[in-house]
Amino acid sequence: MAVALPAVVEELLNEMAAAVQESARSKEVFLFSRLKFVFGSSAIQALDLVDRRSVTLISSPSGRRVYQVLGSSGKTYLCLASCHYCSCPAFAFSVLRKSDSLLCKHLLAVYLSQVTRTCQQLSVSDKQLTDILLTEKRQE
Incomplete structure (x- = not known):
């Protein structure tokens, strides 16, 4: 990842990627439980968004990339993974303002x-x- 997340999150995501690549189902379940420990209820909500295939990578010929996430409320949010940014109000409040969440x-x-x-x-x-x-x- 271009801009490093806190080491524990980055390591967890790397381990999850390796487990998916190896098709190690039991290891994936273990890692998802660790994910829930680190992120709490946000992990379950994020997994639901992934299960619903709500994430779209939009790319252009110049190499620019942005992610669009269809939220559970039906509103679409833009995410920039390269700098760990989301346009949702929860990101502005919980991550940027209060610093009580990582993502x-x-x-x-x-x-x-x-x-x-x-x-x-x-x-x-x-x-x-x-x-x-x-x-x-x-829209902001």
């Missing part, structure tokens, strides 16, 4: 969908990606 459920879902290889993919033009980003900015 929101949407950003955790992005990382989990990468690990489990369940992220949907969408290629768009650079102009379309710019429009997506500008639309999100206007």
Whole structure:
């Protein structure tokens, strides 16, 4: 990951990726329980988003990448995995303002969908990606 998460989270995600790659189901269950220990109820909510295939990687020819997560409320949030950012209110409040969470459920879902290889993919033009980003900015 380009910008390091706290070491324990980064190690946990790396171990989960290895377990998925090895198809080690029992190890995955153990790691998911550790994930719940670290993130609490956000882990369950993030796993639900992954199970519902709510995470889409949007990429453009220039190499820009943004993740779109369809939240449980039906609202779509933009996540930038490269800098650990989500446009949801919970991220602004719990992660940035109060510092009582490492990630929101949407950003955790992005990382989990990468690990489990369940992220949907969408290629768009650079102009379309710019429009997506500008639309999100206007909605804030």
